Amino acid sequence: MRIVTGDDIRSVCSWPFAVEALRAGHRMPPADLKDSLIESTGRKMLVRTAWIPGLASGVKAVTIYPDNPSQDPPAPSVQGQVLLFDEAEGHVVAVLEGVELTAWKTAGDSALGASCLARADVRSMLMVGAGSMARPLIEAHCSVRPSIDQVMIWNRSAPRAEELAASLGKDGISAQVVSDLDAAVSRADLISTATMSTEPLIRGAALKPGTHVDLVGAYTPSMREADDETLTRGRLFVDSYATTIGHIGEIMIPMASGVIARETLQGDLHDLVQGKAGRTSDDEITVFKNGGGAHLDVMIAHAVYQALCR
Structure with missing residues (x-):
């Protein structure tokens, strides 16, 4: 051993x-x-x-x-x-x-999802949350979409976001702190969220066509990071049916209220990797729920x- x-x-x-x-x-x-x-x-x-x-x-x-x-x-x-x-x-x-x-598993999971779903020409990324997973997620997404040349960071605590932006800048990643979340959402080509929120932060009404949304943080039945409109405006994918359906508020809560159904989920990572599902146009919004799993x-x-x- x-x-x-x-x-x-x-x-x-x-x-x-x-x-x-x-x-x-x-x-x-x-x-x-x-x-x-x-x-x-x-x-x-x-x-x-x-x-x-x-x-x-x-x-x-x-x-x-x-x-x-x-x-x-x-x-x-x-x-x-x-x-x-x-x-x-x-x-x-x-x-x-x-x-x-x-860290490698969680960010790699999201990056694999983005490699299958995000447009090839994404330029701007919004990181929602500046905790321990923020930097790995930014690095991982940039590795699969090297066209990203602008990173925006929103966090409830601005000093922590500023510290992360400064650290990224030292490594050659252009990053800026933003205070208006809706405005940043409307500008971003790729959005990644890693928070402990129990109330939706991402409003679907603010998303522009073609955006890829990567939802990482909500991992309990009471947690959510995106509102109902985000899930219904976009085509919804998960990393694993087994770790998201019936386990995570991001999927459970809108299912319980009838906003989405099992059929709303367009595929998991097995489907995406094996080419059975994916983005169908540059204009569609794609939403990927990172549920993790052993x-x-x-x-x-x-x-x-x-x-x-x-």
Whole structure:
């Protein structure tokens, strides 16, 4: 069994590496998935399991403590580990550091969705939220859409957005902080959201034709980042039916009210990667719900483990 640290993961990972690992994984048969979520006073423990026939199986166990980043000293809001099992014999082959792997998996998931759905000529990106996932999402989207030459950042706390914009600028990514969210939404070709919001932030009325919307943050039944009009104006896709339908407020709430139905979902990443679904015109709005899932962690973990063993 190999212990894989965050440094080990960074030594082999790049955004093209992560996206292609996920793309290859979605050419495999769909995973069997099961999740367990426990909550106490706003803090959560999430255990996610996945078995991908012919590839590997794995377990991801994480805690989610939203107040950790504001502590002194600050700590990650998400902490945990991933166990990777040999698919043929069932033994543990690796234990991987979960925070680092989660960033590559989560942003890679969204970037794979964008590579299938976003127009090839997108220029402007809006990042809604400036937390720990904002920078990985910006980098990942720029890797699959290098035509992006302007990044706008909106955050409830402007200083945090300014800090992120300055950091991106040092690495050659042109970024600016915006205060008017609706105005920024109306200018963006690609929008990515990663917040803890329980109230919709993205208004569908503000979207311009051709926009791709990547919804990342809403991961509980009570959370939402986009309003009903966003989901009905755009063609709606998910990364996984199993981790979104019946689990996530972004899909559950409008389904319960009758705004959308199961048939509204145009496809998942298996459909997108295998060419069974996708964008049909430059003018249509596409919406992608990133629901995550342990199968994505297994895909990245397996690719990392294989790369380290070469």
